[in-house]
Amino acid sequence: MFGDIKKQFCLRWDEIVLVPGLELGVFLLGELMMVIAVYGMGEKDSIFPLGTVMAIVVPGMLMVFLGMSSLPLYFNILVSMGMSRRRLLPALYGFAFLQNILGVGIAYLFCLLEKWIMQIAYAGIQIEVDLQFLFQWKYIVPVCMAVVALNAVMGALFLKYGNKVYTIFWVLWMTVCIGGQRMGHMLESGQDHAFSRICRRVVDLFYGFSEGGILMAAVLISVGLMAVAYRMLCKQQVML
Numbered sequence: 358m359f360g361d362i363k364k365q366f367c368l369r370w371d372e373i374v375l376v377p378g379l380e381l382g383v384f385l386l387g388e389l390m391m392v393i394a395v396y397g398m399g400e401k402d403s404i405f406p407l408g409t410v411m412a413i414v415v416p417g418m419l420m421v422f423l424g425m426s427s428l429p430l431y432f433n434i435l436v437s438m439g440m441s442r443r444r445l446l447p448a449l450y451g452f453a454f455l456q457n458i459l460g461v462g463i464a465y466l467f468c469l470l471e472k473w474i475m476q477i478a479y480a481g482i483q484i485e486v487d488l489q490f491l492f493q494w495k496y497i498v499p500v501c502m503a504v505v506a507l508n509a510v511m512g513a514l515f516l517k518y519g520n521k522v523y524t525i526f527w528v529l530w531m532t533v534c535i536g537g538q539r540m541g542h543m544l545e546s547g548q549d550h551a552f553s554r555i556c557r558r559v560v561d562l563f564y565g566f567s568e569g570g571i572l573m574a575a576v577l578i579s580v581g582l583m584a585v586a587y588r589m590l591c592k593q594q595v596m597l
Contacts, residue, residue, distance in 0.1 A: 361448035362455070369452070372423065376460045379419060380412045384467045386475065388413040395479060403483040404475060409468045410488070416460055417504075422498055424453055424508030425523070429596075431517050438596045446587055457501035465492040500576040504580035509586035510578075534562050 365372065387408030394400045428449055435445050468489055475484055514522045566574075 358485065359451075359527050362446055362451040365431075365452035369427070373424075373428065373456065375458070376416050376420065376456070377463050378461050380416050380460065380467065383411040383415045384408040384471075390469070392478075396481070401482055403485045405485045406468070406471050406475070406478050406488050408471045411463065412464045412467045413491075416464070419458060420504055421458060421507060425511040425515065425526075426503065428453075428508055428512030432512070432516065432590065433594070433595050440563055442591050442593075446590055450509065450583060453505045453508060457504050458497070461501065465489075495569075495572055497570050499549075499579070502579040502583075503575055506582035506586070510582050510588075513586040513589040515594065516596060517589065539595065580594075588590050 385408070387410065391404060391407050395404060431449065432445065436442060471488065472487070475482075511522065511526060
């Protein structure tokens, strides 16, 4: 399996280069925006590690969409070239997981760099939050596995049902992005309506579990989704 994963790295070197390049670009953009806010607009009460946030969020979104599209592509190419599904699928899973780990590792380096920049260039200004706590293995592994699981399931569904799967996912994604702010304002308003009661019950449900329990549940759900996608892909015909 490790040889097959190595072949994936050789075959998909452009994806490996793309993610760090994008992280660098959005990190520099975040730093530029912070310079403008502090020294251009005089916002010196506090600063936020914007570069680190952008280096996590933007490439993370790319990894989700890139993974969903690349799995069907390489599944069709490599299976049609004679590679067995039982060899290919673990290699695709392993490559996606290691690619996610690489992206997180680079984001961590940018986090450390930004902390140093803020201490030097913005000395005396309060730092609102230190995001370094996010870069712990207990968080990294479940999140990376969840992304792999999402990509595997969406890729398998795409091969089975076609472009309509991506259309539905895009609609749901945009609904969350556009409606998320409105939902937040609705909850902050304190009004008692059905939606706010449902959200409070969901939050109360999660508060009942420990952090370790939630992380373990995320790992188990991810493994289950990957297993479901594996079974679907083992039965999937090549679509050229």
